Amino acid sequence: MNPERRFLTGHWLVLAGVLAGALALAMPASGGSATQGGAFPTSGKALYQKACMACHGPDGKGEPAERLGFEPLPPSFTDCSFATREANRDWLKVSQEGGPARGFNRIMPAFGGALSKEQLVAVINYTRHFCRDKRWPRGELNLPRPMFTTKAFPEDEAGIQSVYDTSDPGGSVKNKVFYETRIGPRGQLEITVPYNWVEVSDPGGGTTWQNGLGDSAISYKQVLYASLDTGAIVALGGEVILPTGDQDKGLGKGTSRFEPYVAYGQILPAQFFFEFQGGGAIPYDGAKANEEVFGRLAVGRCFYTGQYGRRWTPMVELLASKEMVSGEDTQWDVAPQFQVTLSARQHVRLGLAARIPLSQTDTRDVQYGLYLVWDWFDGGLFEGW
Ligand code: HEC
Structure with missing residues (x-):
């Protein structure tokens, strides 16, 4: 087995865990919108910790490849050159409908069923604080x-x-x-x-x-x-x-x-x-x-x-x-x-x-x-x- 494969199989459990967590969150989705978002916190920070941190990391830099064991890696929200370019509208779309909605990887889950629009806005606003250099125009x-x-x-x-x-x-x-x-x-x-x-x-x-x-x-x-x-x-x-x-x-x-x-x-x-x-x-x-x-x-x-x-x-x-x-x-x-x-x-x-x-x-x-x-x-x- 080449080292790359061993690395991947060695981490399939982590990946499965992360995906299962994300899926559990995304599942109530199909259930209907009456309870949408009800089971989740409303503050951007608490939401981030619950729904995004497993992949995007506590510091917004993205968990390292050794932890995640999948590609592509999540981008770093601390990299202002990346993190200031897209409007909230574009990030909302990805968070609501999942990576493929903007031609990204499906590992980035769709939260539209689990979280309300207000919660998604709150969590996106929270991710914005990871870029510290305010000179970059939004x-x-x-x-x-x-x-x-x-x-x-x-x-x-x-x-x-x-x-x-x-x-x-x-x-x-x-x-x-x-x-x-x-x-x-x-x-x-x-x-x-x-x-x-x-x-x-x-x-x-x-x-x-x-x-x-x-x-x-x-x-x-x-x-x-x-x-x-x-x-x-x-x-x-x-x-x-x-x-x-x-x-x-x-x-x-x-x-x-x-x-x-x-x-x-x-x-x-x-x-x-x-x-x-x-x-x-x-x-x-x-x-x-x-x-x-x-x-x-x-x-x-x-x-x-x-x-x-x-x-x-x-x-x-x-x-x-x-x-x-x-x-x-x-x-x-x-x-x-x-x-x-x-x-x-x-x-x-x-x-x-x-x-x-x-x-x-x-x-x-x-x-x-x-x-x-x-x-x-x-x-x-x-x-x-
Ligand atoms: C299962 C892991 C996982 C979880 C959970 C996750 N993401 Fe992601 N996210 C990714 C990956 C992987 C990418 C990069 C996809 C690519 O480059 O194709 C990504 C990309 C993104 C992007 C970048 C889109 C762009 O325009 O470049 C945003 C914004 C984002 N995620 C927000 C969130 C938010 C908000 C949450 C929590 C509500 C979240 N993600 C939860 C894995 C995850």
Whole structure:
């Protein structure tokens, strides 16, 4: 017998004991809801000790493999990087319906029958105290991603976004691949690489389509303020856009630009929220691009299928930008859109938008946008469905 097997069989008793305990708790479940939770304590701490501690450990770190003898091991609630990311709603779902409800292991039992919603909320709130570092913003403040307004919440995400401009002439299909990674409790680095198709005028008086790399960007943002009590999150960011696109082909501006911005997200009552981003663009070579200021506002509401199911978020963005040269008017657009979570773990999301010009409508046409994002910290792209 190899050592690994011996380890597992040596501990099957522990596992059986723990599972039997958890099952005993989960069993009255099917009995009906009249007595639901009645036999159990109401304080979060007492509930934790009775229902969760056997696996998650007295200190929230998870009992060690030698004690449990099964995989996967419970995660550590003291690891703030893990323990602050998900909103209470997501943890309630796992505790009520069991691990598989979010694509996790079935060893994480379903307590929905044994414990009432109030008890589950109490025990989840209790697990939150294991993370001691309050700088980590809570997952509730991670509002849905609008198509054009940059979020304040730092992410570990990767994705693609395409925007199709129907203007004729002057159409384009602008695609970008982006990769975001959190740095410490409040920072985030992002790299963006675009690949575009653009319709440009040719010397003969007509137009031709060009395609190639666009202007790539690297950006950093830092959360300055985040509070679950006020439901607000504010971040300061800066983006450096590099002239990697061929200017002669109309694929790039031919100069570096710096875009400082502030991003603000606010939770409102009844699942409403808004997000704001205001900033500017400062070109290195003023002869090639103009200075610009912009303001973007997104307002939306989250809807859920079932109590903790798929999240649908209709949103509308109001977008304003102005080039800082005399005679230039402010450009206004409105962008109705929605986002939907695709995976059971809600870590793969799709966004669809239309961007409708409200000004200069003689030269500008509707644009259609699409993105797919994957929160890679939450699991592999094909995990958790
Ligand atoms: C039988 C052992 C066991 C018991 C009892 C148990 N858990 Fe778990 N729990 C696990 C395991 C194992 C995982 C990790 C599952 C995975 O990674 O696939 C987990 C994961 C979790 C997660 C993380 C979900 C996420 O989003 O990553 C939460 C939250 C959680 N448990 C809460 C609780 C609460 C609250 C209780 C008590 C009411 C409890 N657990 C009782 C074994 C258990």
